Amino acid sequence: MAAVSSPMLSLPVLSLPVLMPLALCWPFLSMGVLAACSPASARAAAIGLSGIGLVLAVLAVAARSVWPATPFAVPSGPLGLLLPLPLVALFVASLSADAAPGRRGTRVLTHGLAGGAVAATACADPLSGAVAIGGVAMLVALATAVTRGAARAGWDLFRLSLSGTLLAVPGAALLAASDAAGRLEGLGGLLLTLGLGTVAGLGPAAPVVLAAGDAVAPMALAPVMTAVPVLRHLAEGPDRMGVMALGLVTVWLMALSIRVAPAGRRGRLSVGLMIGLGAMAAGAGGGAGQAGLVALMLSVALMGPLARQDVAFGWAAPLVHAPFLPFGGFVLTLVALCDAAPLLVLPVAVGVAVGSPGAVGGAFRTGWLGRGVAALLLAGLVVVLWGWR
Amino acid sequence: MASPLPGLLIAASVVLSGLRWALPWQAGLVVLTLLAGALDDGAPVRPCLAALFVVAGTAALVWGLARLEDRAPMPGERISGVGGGLMLTILAVLAVPRGLVDAVSRPDLIAALVAILCGVLAAAIRRSVVGQCAGLAGAVNGLLLLAGLGGRDAVLAGAVALQGALLLVAFVCLRRIAWGRELT
Numbered sequence: 001m002a003a004v005s006s007p008m009l010s011l012p013v014l015s016l017p018v019l020m021p022l023a024l025c026w027p028f029l030s031m032g033v034l035a036a037c038s039p040a041s042a043r044a045a046a047i048g049l050s051g052i053g054l055v056l057a058v059l060a061v062a063a064r065s066v067w068p069a070t071p072f073a074v075p076s077g078p079l080g081l082l083l084p085l086p087l088v089a090l091f092v093a094s095l096s097a098d099a100a101p102g103r104r105g106t107r108v109l110t111h112g113l114a115g116g117a118v119a120a121t122a123c124a125d126p127l128s129g130a131v132a133i134g135g136v137a138m139l140v141a142l143a144t145a146v147t148r149g150a151a152r153a154g155w156d157l158f159r160l161s162l163s164g165t166l167l168a169v170p171g172a173a174l175l176a177a178s179d180a181a182g183r184l185e186g187l188g189g190l191l192l193t194l195g196l197g198t199v200a201g202l203g204p205a206a207p208v209v210l211a212a213g214d215a216v217a218p219m220a221l222a223p224v225m226t227a228v229p230v231l232r233h234l235a236e237g238p239d240r241m242g243v244m245a246l247g248l249v250t251v252w253l254m255a256l257s258i259r260v261a262p263a264g265r266r267g268r269l270s271v272g273l274m275i276g277l278g279a280m281a282a283g284a285g286g287g288a289g290q291a292g293l294v295a296l297m298l299s300v301a302l303m304g305p306l307a308r309q310d311v312a313f314g315w316a317a318p319l320v321h322a323p324f325l326p327f328g329g330f331v332l333t334l335v336a337l338c339d340a341a342p343l344l345v346l347p348v349a350v351g352v353a354v355g356s357p358g359a360v361g362g363a364f365r366t367g368w369l370g371r372g373v374a375a376l377l378l379a380g381l382v383v384v385l386w387g388w389r
Numbered sequence: 390m391a392s393p394l395p396g397l398l399i400a401a402s403v404v405l406s407g408l409r410w411a412l413p414w415q416a417g418l419v420v421l422t423l424l425a426g427a428l429d430d431g432a433p434v435r436p437c438l439a440a441l442f443v444v445a446g447t448a449a450l451v452w453g454l455a456r457l458e459d460r461a462p463m464p465g466e467r468i469s470g471v472g473g474g475l476m477l478t479i480l481a482v483l484a485v486p487r488g489l490v491d492a493v494s495r496p497d498l499i500a501a502l503v504a505i506l507c508g509v510l511a512a513a514i515r516r517s518v519v520g521q522c523a524g525l526a527g528a529v530n531g532l533l534l535l536a537g538l539g540g541r542d543a544v545l546a547g548a549v550a551l552q553g554a555l556l557l558v559a560f561v562c563l564r565r566i567a568w569g570r571e572l573t
Contacts, residue, residue, distance in 0.1 A: 131547075142558065151565035158558055159521055162551075163509045166528045169544075170505060170535055187484045 020065040020072060023056040024122060027087070027115030034108050046094045046107055050114075054091050057084035057118060071125040075232055078290040082232050085301040086117035089224040093305035109143055113225045120229035126192060126237070127172040133229050134165030137199045140222045161199050161226075168195025175238070189238035193246070196237075200230035202279055203246040206253050206272055223268075224304045227275045228297055235282035235293060244283030244341065250276030251348060255355030267303075273355055274300050277333050280348060284336035292332030299329060411523035412451045412556075419530060419552070420444060450556040457563045460517040469514050474507040481506065497538050504531025518566070522559040526552060 030049035037045045059065075061080050066073040074080045090110060113136055120132035138161050145154025171191030174184055198205045201223070234243045254273040261269055274296045281292035330352060337345050462470075481502045485495060508528025512521045529552045536544035 145558065145562050145565070151562045155518060155521075155559070155562035155566070158562070159512055159525065162525055162555065163512055163528070166505055166525070166532055167509060169532065170502065173535065173544075184484075184486060 017065070017068055019056070019060045019063055020067040020074070020122070023053070023060040023065070024067070024072060024115070024119050026053040026056050027090075027111050027118065031108050031111045031115070034111060035104070037104075039104065042104060042107060043094070046111070047091070050087060050091045050094045050111070053114075054084055054087040057087050067122075071128055072119070072122045073124050074122065075124075075236075078287070078294050079232055079235060081294045082228050082297060083118060083121050085228050085297055086114045086121070086221075086224055088298070089221055089301040089305050090114040092302060093221055096305070106143070109139070110221055113139060113221060117225040117229055121232050123229075125176075126233060127169065127176055129229065129233050130165065130168040130172045130192065130196065133196065133199055133226065133233070134161060134168065136229070137161035137164070137222075137226050140225065160201075160205055164195045164198030164200075164205070166195070167191050167198065171195055185238070190242060193234060193237055193239040193242040196230045196234055197243070197246045197279070200227045200275065200279075201272070202230075202276065203249045203253075206250050206276075220305050223271050223275060224297075224301050227278070227300065231275075231278050231282050231293060231297065234279065235285070235290060240283045240285055240340075242283075244280055244344070247276050247279030247281075247283055248344065248347065248351075250279060251351045251355070255351040258355045269355075271300055271304050273352065274329070277330060277348070277352070280344070281329070281333040281336055284333065284340040286336050286339055288332045288339070289336030292329045292336055295329030295332060412454060412519065412526065415523055415526040415530060416444065416447050416451060419533070446553055447556055450560050453560055454519050454522065454556070454563060457560075457567055458517055458519050460519070462515065462517070462520060466514055466516065466520075470507075470511055473510050473514070474503075477506040477510065478503045494538060497534065501531045501535040501538060504528065504534065506531075518559060518563045522555065525555055529555060 026049075030046075030053060033049060034042065034045060061074050061083050064074050064080070074083055093110065116132060116136040116139065120129050120136060123129040123132055138158060141154055141157035141161055143154075144150050144157055147154070168191065171188045171193075174188030175192060177184075177188075197203050237243065251273060254269050254276055258266055258269045258273070278293045278296040278300070281289045281296065283289075284292075334345055334349065337348065478499075481499050485499050485502070487495070505528045508524045508526070508531060511524025511527065513524075515521050515524060529548055533545065533548045533552075536542075536548055
């Protein structure tokens with residue numbers, strides 16, 4: 001408001017308030033454009049539109065933009081980097097011809113899901129954020145339910161996300177109540193953590209989510225679309241120990257499942273392992289924990305859409321199977337745990353070591369592209385940690 | 390809301406959600422809650438119309454769901470539902486402190502929390518789709534009660550819409566599952 005009334009208006013200052021609404025609304029606008037596109041040009045349009053959305057979100061994060069008079073703002077500190085991650089996943093899914101959904105309705109829906117996830121990530125209010133996260137998760141479940149042969153999986157997902165939302169919304173309402181204090185506030189924080197963890201498929205809910213994610217296109221993006229906003233809210237929530245416990249349970253569940261899983265599903269289970277580690281980093285808190293959370297979720301955003309397409313993406317397969325890409329995030333999580341709960345370091349390290357499947361018969365070799373991407377990410381992590389510790 | 394009776398009835402219904410006719414029981418409780426609110430308000434026309442609308446909108450879905458699947462709960466499900474529900478009730482009574490919330494709204498708050506927790510529990514332990522749907526309907530009823538308690542009209546309207554959407558999704562999914570069974 002002060003900038004508007006000031007006579008010395010400069011263009012960047014004036015354009016900053018516009019940037020955040022534009023970045024949040026762009027995926028929903030591109031839904032409309034895609035719905036009107038001809039099938040021949042739909043793939044090119046999806047790539048271009050998701051690329052523009054990604055650039056807008058990155059600009060909004062760089063400018064630390066806010067939407068005045070609404071709860072939408074770029075999260076503070078390293079958590080701000082979580083904002084463009086759903087759009088990164090959408091862009092990667094649009095680029096890959098096989099992973100990109102073929103039907104027009106599915107393609108439009110994935111853009112809407114990414115938009116909802118970005119809006120839920122940007123929402124600073126826990127109550128509105130919980131409602132937005134629940135809406136996104138239920139859209140994923142509905143998209144699964146109407147797919148041929150996946151009605152039972154869709155119903156299970158819908159039941160799970162509705163249960164989580166029904167726990168998270170009263171929790172956020174209890175937290176927001178002005179007269180709540182002491183035990184009531186603790187109860188609200190516990191309900192919020194449990195509910196959001198259930199929506200993201202953390203803890204005991206993980207097997208249901210992973211069992212459902214075999215074939216359907218929106219489900220390939222579901223881990224990113226639900227985990228990014230959930231972990232953003234959990235990282236700032238009041239119940240840190242609960243988040244850490246949920247992350248530990250998830251890591252162990254994934255580690256036990258990966259050993260007996262067929263080769264085709266190990267990619268998705270590795271994604272679940274990264275999300276569990278991310279929850280542990282969010283619970284540990286501090287600069288290292290938040291940077292580790294961002295690094296792990298960046299890995300999920302890059303690899304989540306490709307995790308079921310091992311054969312088509314030969315260069316990405318070793319990065320998904322061996323925890324090489326999220327190695328930096330893993331190290332940062334351990335560093336954060338050393339500050340928060342040193343007793344947890346050993347079980348987490350053992351869980352990840354047991355759960356990471358080795359390359360089968362030397363079939364996967366890391367190419368120059370994979371090594372370059374991993375080196376770039378590790379270098380970025382060092383810079384991030386240097387800046388925020 | 391002057392009396393905690395609807396909330397306690399909802400909680401009891403959720404604890405006893407192992408019954409075969411759980412869904413009509415839940416719909417009847419929603420109507421009862423709306424009518425009790427109407428008697429409190431002194432302007433009974435709109436809540437009565439809303440109750441009529443709820444009954445008309447959900448009766449067909451409930452009847453369709455009961456026709457598609459009518460599986461009685463296993464004894465283990467019934468035992469864990471009732472036992473877990475009682476334990477959650479005790480936990481909710483302990484968790485809501487006596488001094489911080491005023492004496493009038495404390496039973497309502499406890500009843501709403503118990504309804505939500507027991508509904509989610511029933512949705513997790515029941516194996517039949519209709520039983521899970523009944524549990525979730527009970528949890529949405531608890532959210533309805535909580536929203537009415539806090540005077541949040543937007544949440545109240547959203548919860549009513551959610552109740553209808555839940556029944557619709559359960560009906561569509563169950564129908565597709567039934568088709569899948571017929572094909573295989």
